[in-house]
Amino acid sequence: MSNNLPTPYFMIDESKLIRNLEIAKQLKELSGVKLVLALKCFSTWGVFDIIKPYLDGTTSSGPYEVKLGHETFGGETHAYSVGYSEQDVKEVADICDKMIFNSLSQLTAYRHLVEGKASIGVRLNPGVSRAGQDLADPARQFSRLGVQEAQLSSEIFDGLDGVMFHMNCENKSADDFIALLDSISERFGHYLDKLDWVSLGGGVFFTWPGYEVEKLAQALKQFSEKHAVQLYLEPGEAIITKTADLVVTVVDIVENGMKTAIVDSATEAHRLDTLIYNEPASIGESSDEGLHEYVIGSCSCLAGDQFCVAKFEQPLKIGQRLHILDSAGYTMVKLNWFNGLKMPSVYCQRSDGEIQKLNEFDYQDFKRSLSQWSVK
Incomplete structure (x- = not known):
């Protein structure tokens, strides 16, 4: 599911x-x-x-x-x-x-x-x-x-x-x-x-x-x-610790001296401590022995906004999902609407396998965060 x-x-x-x-x-x-x-x-x-x-x-x-x-x-x-x-x-x-x-x-x-x-x-x-x-x-x-x-x-x-x-x-x-x-x-x-x-x-x-x-x-x-x-x-x-992943999708792959997989998330908006403390994220699908190396790049406009550099056993593909590990602490409490990016939904997988939705966000949430009324 x-x-x-x-x-x-x-x-x-x-x-x-x-x-x-x-x-x-x-x-x-x-x-x-x-x-x-x-x-x-x-x-x-x-x-x-x-x-x-x-x-x-x-x-x-x-x-x-x-x-x-x-x-x-x-x-x-x-x-x-x-x-x-x-x-x-x-x-x-x-x-x-x-x-x-x-x-x-x-x-x-x-x-x-x-x-x-x-x-x-x-x-x-x-x-x-x-x-x-x-x-x-x-x-x-x-x-x-x-x-x-x-x-x-x-x-x-x-x-x-x-x-x-x-x-x-x-x-x-x-x-x-x-x-x-x-x-x-x-x-x-x-x-x-x-x-x-x-x-x-x-x-x-x-x-x-x-x-x-x-x-x-x-x-x-x-x-x-x-x-x-x-x-x-x-x-x-x-x-x-180690209880939640941020799941993202590769939306593009670009190359400028090194391959960068751009995902539909951003450290600036969704995993701010990665950026603040310069602590690279870990990717669940990566492998230290992998021969295919990528920058996992954010989709924000901030030039240095990236999750990490990771190696994979197979080349990444557009549409592929990645799990950014250990993304609960000091993460959901710091979410913001930078660049008008889609805010991640929040789910809980129960011990019996059932997945329950805890929260989801849409354009109206983004709009309300900036103003409620217009100047008349």
């Missing part, structure tokens, strides 16, 4: 999603940590019914994500933003369980709007991190993310329920994470002892093949017991 679906489209695989969720369940059981889904990474709420039995709630990076988590996921709803407006706080204070402020100035300005409604916390910047890209490094020079250690005093924590650290990005090493955890315990432990909960953020890639889940769980459990706090992790990519 999927071969008849018009491209481009995303296909989420329920069986692969459950595989990741079972690892998350194991981590929770061994460590006592609670897990809240990071909606900034993945917000396709049509599959939340699959995820909800495994996780404890959601966490946000903006007010609309708070509302989405509250309405479609339930459980605990954590509200965080780098910069709230007063109206933002008023809109979410009644529907969130935890409100985490990015700075002491925001805490001072808005805590009165939250007291008695939600648990209050702040984000701390530990000054250390594990991130492969400077763009995604929360401890980068002049970082605006979280309160710096030098700005802290014991009195601040007398009026807090918890804190959030976020210092990882696709960290695939339990040992690296434990080193960060030890640093936090040593430098901030006397503050944490006053609190009820600590969130250690996201970016801990515990579903990566070979990750030492039991070692991570033991470290989390020891940290939680040492400081008498409930720990949280905020997984995004760890939950949905």
Whole structure:
């Protein structure tokens, strides 16, 4: 059936999603940590019914994500933003369980709007991190993310329920994470002892093949017991990694020193992180031993817009479909209408093989995104 679906489209695989969720369940059981889904990474709420039995709630990076988590996921709803407006706080204070402020100035300005409604916390910047890209490094020079250690005093924590650290990005090493955890315990432990909960953020890639889940769980459990706090992790990519493909069709093949297969999609519009982080995509039909090499090029007008360079055992043909692998995280949440390209539909293949449509888009969606009314 999927071969008849018009491209481009995303296909989420329920069986692969459950595989990741079972690892998350194991981590929770061994460590006592609670897990809240990071909606900034993945917000396709049509599959939340699959995820909800495994996780404890959601966490946000903006007010609309708070509302989405509250309405479609339930459980605990954590509200965080780098910069709230007063109206933002008023809109979410009644529907969130935890409100985490990015700075002491925001805490001072808005805590009165939250007291008695939600648990209050702040984000701390530990000054250390594990991130492969400077763009995604929360401890980068002049970082605006979280309160710096030098700005802290014991009195601040007398009026807090918890804190959030976020210092990882696709960290695939339990040992690296434990080193960060030890640093936090040593430098901030006397503050944490006053609190009820600590969130250690996201970016801990515990579903990566070979990750030492039991070692991570033991470290989390020891940290939680040492400081008498409930720990949280905020997984995004760890939950949905390798669960969805972007399916595209080759619409043309051109050559200018190298063959380029142009597909009916674009990184600029449909897989933005490929472009932003210069991280080439992987193609399901490719082969490292293949003798036929192609640039997989986008159909946008941006000259450098391409998915990757890939080799194939047979020459590509116009009309052939390709699967761009691992296209869930930080992908569907960043879709845009650049060049007026057709937006990919979204499907879920259930464990029994049934394919369910979650969303599709048409010209009217594109038109509405630009204006609703004309100047009279």
